[in-house]
Amino acid sequence: MSADALDGRDHLLNIQNLHISFFTPAGEVKAVNGVSYTLRKGEVLGIVGESGSGKSVSVTALMKLLAYPGRVVDGSIWFDGKDILVQPSREMQKIRGKDISMIFQDPMTSLNPVYTIGNQLIETIRRHSAMSNSAARQRGIEMLSLVGINNPARRMRQYPHALSGGMRQRVMIAMALSCSPKLLIADEPTTSLDVTIQAQILALMKKMRQETGTAIMLITHDLGIVTELCDRVMIMYAGKIVESGSVEDIYYRTSHPYTKGLLDCLPQNSEERAPLRPIEGNPVDLLDLPKGCGFASRCDKCMKICLRETPPDFLVGDGHVSSCWLHTVQNGQDGRGNHHGNG
């Protein structure tokens, strides 16, 4: 695995065959089941999936923030030439916030209510650099004005409760970018925000990406947001990547039945009122994963083999990978062994 990781030199992140389970009293909840992908420097990758698809858990592992009873059962995570899974926690503390930083979904709970904004910003900056308090304060103020916060010096003295949701999310972004990370993980960064504020935050993230060249992993359930921000997309279902490719691949050359289902059940923003085609059934039970393809029970194109064997990854286009048995039927292609990487 290590040779594999060193192979792609411009790969910032290389995850291979990642398995994560939660060992609960009810049994082993298999949240992530064999996920492999890579991320280039400066790339923006979207991870799309519904609740329970494993999209958040897989990045939590990458930060080594997986909480008990969760555990990485198998696989490897290489970030910037380091094997994350064997890093001692002291080393991880240096990586977190400096090389990899994260924006969470809920800006209301991800800031500490009893410290001022300035306090929290300065703490992050000083933790990872040798700056003096006043230099760190200056840097904090710069970051706040960079993310479009008016009167940043005053905001530094305020507590989180004095700020609106959109403002707090800007503070989170400022904090995440304050140490110029190589990778920014944004876990549903706009889900709890209103549409007009969401538009502001997405515009800000685009601008930040251009100015800082930070690689971004954007976790979301909204395909519209992915299109807006990302270069590449991975669609996850039941702890697996079912399809990955460019934004155009996913939208115009949709290959996996689950991705098709996801797109079909969105109301088109048009005068047509064709009935929505929902994906019938309910998400899989991660405690009791079915044999074969995880999506088989809800798939309208399910074949016998789907219930028996896990589909391999098929390369269906340049850098476009889909894990579905249909592709053998469609073109007799045997593309086993491709991973959802950059090709």
Added chain:
Amino acid sequence: MGTDKSDRGAAKTEKTLLQVTGLKQHFRVAGERAPLKAVDGVSMYIQKGETFGLVGESGCGKSTIGRTILRLYEPTDGVIEYDGVDITHVNMKPYRKRMQIVFQDPYSSLNPRMTVGDIVGEPLDINKTYRSKKERYDVIADRLNLVGLNTEHMNRYPHEFSGGQRQRISIARALALNPEFIVCDEPISALDVSIQAQVINKFIELRQDLGLTYLFIAHDLAVVRYISNRIGVMYLGRLVESAGADELFTHPAHPYTQALLSVIPIPDPKMNTRPDRIILEGEVPSPISPPSGCYFRTRCRYATPLCAEQTPVMQEIGAGHWAACHGLNGTA
């Protein structure tokens, strides 16, 4: 907005099921002298069999309107007429059967200690609509069937169901007493995308089969367009525009509606880079101390001094298309 005829949204017709005129809902807030104006003079109507969509950002008062219409809150001012009767101050008991609500969160709106059968049966118990246990059972079974569940589910508890199924249980409960009108307060926001479509289809199917009228409150604009006949757009407690669903989306007149529609993220990459995107600066002002005149003027790129002085009234700018903006008269 006053209660004069010009801002009533439209004249009352035979088919009007619900008419709201100059509705205000103010709340007292601890430590504040001024009230929080959650709804501040809204006039609208809903016709029988129609779905009226209400959109707006959080805190714009859309949910408050839904609850005030059902008199879950006592309105501060204004008139609510239901089926031709002024219900602003009457005893609601007879109307509860006819007007129901489905809440946003299917996790907290079902009592975890009651079985599904009892949850759906409770409205029947309260209104004593059955003579025998058999009759009660039959009604519950029927409502569960309507929403795609069955009698086996009757003895189970809410925690045994997924989010989408729980929302179906909420709908079955709302349907228990054969209502005519249902307030759907963000009924799909808490659900996953693939499950949302199931629930939307169910709402549409029930509307057709049972002749229901909906007030559909949501912030997902594409969903509201899909399900609604007419849509009202709210900003800071006021209705700023209302029109037929497609008319509103194709010819938005109010600057706020224009901005709101322009920033919906669209999955289609070709459609995504819209040159006409309007990103509003700043945030919604506090409903405790809203700006003078037009509430939207602080974020409006067309605002003029007039907008600070006078509150624009709703005017009809096309058939059934109403908007409240000074700019429509060329004065801004």
